[in-house]
Amino acid sequence: MNQKTLNRKIFNTTVLVQSLLFLLCIWGCLAIYNSNTLGASPLYFVGRQLLWLVMSMMVMLLAQRVPFSFYRENAVAGAAITYISLLAVLLWGTQINGMRGWFTLGWTSASIQPSEFAKPFFILLLCHLAVSGKKDFKTFLRLSLTTLLWLIPILLQPDAGTALVYLLTFVIICFLVGTPIKYLLTLPALLTPIAVWVLYQNPYILKRFSGFWDPSSDPLGSGWHIRQFQFTIARGGWFGVKMGNATWSNSYLPLAHSDSVFATIAESLGFAGTLPILLILAAVIYVLYRLALQIKGQYEKLFIIGMLSLIAVQTLIHISVNVAILPPTGLTLPLLSYGGSSLLSTLLAFGIILSAVNHHHPEEGHSFYN
Amino acid sequence: MLDNKKFKKQVDIVILLLMFWAVMCTAMFFYYAVIAKNKYIKLGNKLARRELSYYPERSKILDKNGIVLAWSEKYYDLYYNNLTDSPGQAKLIYKRVKKLLPETREPGLETVHSIMFRALQPKQILALEKLIYLFPELQITPRNERKVVSYPGIKSQIGQVRFISGRLVGINGFEKLYNKVLNGTPGKYRIMLDRNKNWIKNSGQSIRMAVPGKDVQLELTLEEICKRRQQ
Numbered sequence: 243m244n245q246k247t248l249n250r251k252i253f254n255t256t257v258l259v260q261s262l263l264f265l266l267c268i269w270g271c272l273a274i275y276n277s278n279t280l281g282a283s284p285l286y287f288v289g290r291q292l293l294w295l296v297m298s299m300m301v302m303l304l305a306q307r308v309p310f311s312f313y314r315e316n317a318v319a320g321a322a323i324t325y326i327s328l329l330a331v332l333l334w335g336t337q338i339n340g341m342r343g344w345f346t347l348g349w350t351s352a353s354i355q356p357s358e359f360a361k362p363f364f365i366l367l368l369c370h371l372a373v374s375g376k377k378d379f380k381t382f383l384r385l386s387l388t389t390l391l392w393l394i395p396i397l398l399q400p401d402a403g404t405a406l407v408y409l410l411t412f413v414i415i416c417f418l419v420g421t422p423i424k425y426l427l428t429l430p431a432l433l434t435p436i437a438v439w440v441l442y443q444n445p446y447i448l449k450r451f452s453g454f455w456d457p458s459s460d461p462l463g464s465g466w467h468i469r470q471f472q473f474t475i476a477r478g479g480w481f482g483v484k485m486g487n488a489t490w491s492n493s494y495l496p497l498a499h500s501d502s503v504f505a506t507i508a509e510s511l512g513f514a515g516t517l518p519i520l521l522i523l524a525a526v527i528y529v530l531y532r533l534a535l536q537i538k539g540q541y542e543k544l545f546i547i548g549m550l551s552l553i554a555v556q557t558l559i560h561i562s563v564n565v566a567i568l569p570p571t572g573l574t575l576p577l578l579s580y581g582g583s584s585l586l587s588t589l590l591a592f593g594i595i596l597s598a599v600n601h602h603h604p605e606e607g608h609s610f611y612n
Numbered sequence: 613m614l615d616n617k618k619f620k621k622q623v624d625i626v627i628l629l630l631m632f633w634a635v636m637c638t639a640m641f642f643y644y645a646v647i648a649k650n651k652y653i654k655l656g657n658k659l660a661r662r663e664l665s666y667y668p669e670r671s672k673i674l675d676k677n678g679i680v681l682a683w684s685e686k687y688y689d690l691y692y693n694n695l696t697d698s699p700g701q702a703k704l705i706y707k708r709v710k711k712l713l714p715e716t717r718e719p720g721l722e723t724v725h726s727i728m729f730r731a732l733q734p735k736q737i738l739a740l741e742k743l744i745y746l747f748p749e750l751q752i753t754p755r756n757e758r759k760v761v762s763y764p765g766i767k768s769q770i771g772q773v774r775f776i777s778g779r780l781v782g783i784n785g786f787e788k789l790y791n792k793v794l795n796g797t798p799g800k801y802r803i804m805l806d807r808n809k810n811w812i813k814n815s816g817q818s819i820r821m822a823v824p825g826k827d828v829q830l831e832l833t834l835e836e837i838c839k840r841r842q843q
Contacts, residue, residue, distance in 0.1 A: 280815075418622045420615065461659060473656030475644040493804055493812040494660070513645040517638070524634065531627060535620055547623055551630070558633050565640040 248536075255533055256306070256596055262526050263302070263577065263592060267295050267585065269519055270503070270578035272485070277498035277506040279486045287499050287580050290352075294582035298589040305593025310601045313366055313594055314541055321367035327356035328395040335399075339497070339572065343399040344583075355583035357396050357404045362591040364392055364408060365415075365548045372419040373541045382425045385416060386432065397436075400444050403571035407559060409433075411552040418547060447569075454569035467570040470494040474505040475565065482512030499580040501572045504564040520561075523577070527554050533599055542598040549591050660805055663819065665798045667779040670758065671825035673770060673786055673794070675834045680761065682770050682787065684780065687755045688737060690729040692719030695749050705747050712739050725751075748810055756780055758787075765838045786830065796825035 275288040313320070327345075336346045336353060344353035371384050389412040396405045416426060441447055453464025461469055474490045477483060491498040491506040498506045508516050527550050534546035553576050560575040562568040574584040644652060673682040690713075692705065702719050709716045709728060713736060719726045728750075732740070737752060744750045758773045758780055760766060771785020779795065782788040799822030804815035832840070 414626055418619065418626065420618060420622065469655075469659070472644055472652045473659075475641065476649045476652030476656065478645050479649050480646060489804070489815065490656070493806070493815060508641065508645060513642060516641070520634075520638075528627070531623065535623060543619070547626070551626060554630050558630065558637060561637045561641075562633075565637055565644065567636065567640050 252533070252599055255529060256600060259526055259530065259592070259596065260302070262522055263589065264299065266519065266522060266526075266577045267298075267589075269507075270575075270580075270585075271295065273503050273507045273510070273578060274499045274580045276485055276488050276510045277491045277495070277503065280489065280492040290582070291580050291585070294585050298582075298586045301586060302589040302593035302596075305590050306596035306600060308597055310539075310542055310594070310598045313545075313597065314370070317363070317366035317370045320363040321360075324356060324360040324363045325392065325395075328360055328392075331356050332395055332398055341399050341401055341572070343401055352582060355581070357399070357401060358581070358583035358587040359590075360392070361408075361552055361587055362549060362594055365411065365545055365552060365591075366594075368412065368415050369541055369544045369548060372415060373544060379425060381419075382416065382421050385412065385421075386429070390436075393436075397440055400440070401572070402440065402444070402447060403559065403573035406571070407552060407556045407573070410555045411548060414551045414555070415544070415548045418544060450569040450571075454566070457566075467496055468566050470496070471502065471505050471564050471566050471570075474502075475508045478509040478512040478516075480512050480514050482508070482510045482515050485510055496570070497572070500574050500584075501560075501579070502564060503575050503579040504561050507578070508564070519578070523557060530595060530599070537599070539598075546595050546598050549595055553588065553591065661802055662805055663800060663802050665778070665800055666822055667798045668796045668822040668824040669756070670773070670780045671794045671796070672827045673790070674827060674829045675837065676829070676831055677833055678829070679834055681766065681830075681834065681837075682758060682760050685757050685759055687731040687757060688752050689727055689755055690716070690732060690740065691725050691751045691753055692728050693749050693751055694719070694721055694724050694726070697721060701747075701749065705743075705749055708743055708747075709740070709750070712736070712743070751810075761834070763834060763838065766834065769837045769840070786828070790828045793828055794825045797823040799823075 271288050271291050274291050275284060278284045278287055331343060331345060334345070335342045336344045338344050338353065343357055344355050346353045367388065368385060371388060372381065389408065393405050393408060396408065413426065413429065449464045450467075453460060453466070454468055457465030457468040457472075459465060470490070474495055477490050483489075488498075488506060488509045491502070491509050495502040495505055504516075507519065511519075530546060530550055534543050534550075537543050537546070556573060556576055559568060559571070560573050560579075563570055563573065574581050576584065576588045669686065670684045672680050672684075674680055690709070692702065694702070699721060702721060706716070706718050706728075713729050713732075716729045717727065719728055729736075732752065740750070740752065744752065760770050769785055771787035771789075772783050773780045773787050774783050775781075779798070782791040782794070787794070800819040802817045802819055804812040806812055830837070
């Protein structure tokens, strides 16, 4: 592929990705509005989300213009700052829905969630460690210990859903860099004591599992959420109930505008209306995956694929919980759920991905913006 | 260092695994939304929807000159439902309610329902809205009371009413004689209940409108009714 063709391809992909991301975010705003139409102030959440969207789009556009070398050189510093914020939130954070994971900005009523902002920096750090090391046990151990250290403050919040996203992304990155399978197989042995400790500290997780296994045994208790997801999606059917008429989402779903937004969309738009949204999200991820493979820089390539995997894993966990194939866990649907931190961090991640695509040429290190 | 060919292969495997996961999600989504739709809608309705009757206000009894002899008045009372059997919770709720209604009574834990405040004013009901949302133990219940004009001997002629299945029913006197006309026809509506059996705001759906009863005008004056009693 010659220089011009590649530049045009990159430009077209960038514009396409930006437009699709914006479209998905607007779709998310509609879903958020729809989940609150019967509430006292239906415009409250969607109004805030629109403000976050404007800010996040600007952050994405800005982040993609910064040369990727900047992110690469400052990966460790960025990760250290975000890690400190993960520790600080345990001491000075605000507890929301039983989780100490937010900083409340005193002069506004807004909250920010460090574990969301930490995602791109975690991937940058893992890529830094993976690319610079050899394919030996030492590198694997370094990656494992870094992930473990990262997970401790998140599990202490406690936020098992986000921890699972980080863990699965770590496994994917290890697999991508060619870590021998025998090393990866040692992970369950390493993780079992941690899992036992987490379950011991948070007995609610076991309850969620029992409710997930047999929701009819305790339909008003541990099986409640699973049941409500099933009822809500069933009400959506093929084409959904009318917009603004999502009674079940408004009344029964836990956090219908964030952790259950997929089921909210399913009730409003039905199977036929929800599938295109998912296909668009999948298309964005797939296009960037494919583009990443054409880049020569290993660090950039690994970062793009690692970050996209994290977003894909989070999306799939969210949907799996909403279609009742995983026990309930509080996780947002990237780009579509309510939450300023989630939206800002996802678009920041896309900004860094686009920077990696734009500022790296397969042969000469040419920047698209030069 | 990454081997490009191997890396591409690993990426393909990751994409395949993620796609497999996505297909599983879509299949389950299709199952709930299309294949098992009716089963889950039925189950959901069974768990959440209730059909309830509501009764129109019992009409008035008037004498020949149009003087109102008997009428109904509606009051709203605040109750504490002992859901948790926890004295700490009862105390906390009592403390929070007392801030808004200083004359409130402390709830007892011996009974399932205990009255905390009688005859709430509209302003007090609005002030309690947040507490009722926070504490499912609190419940506001409407109460109808039948009043009779204050005149010597009139009460026994008008008759008495009693609450039977949630509505006022005349058990003697004119109240019994004109019971059907005074009560009208009850209405029916469907509501949705949350996991604590509280009504979900804005979930009410009318099935049949209630038809209010008619006022009954007697052919005797107030004095004649009392005289008839003395005879």
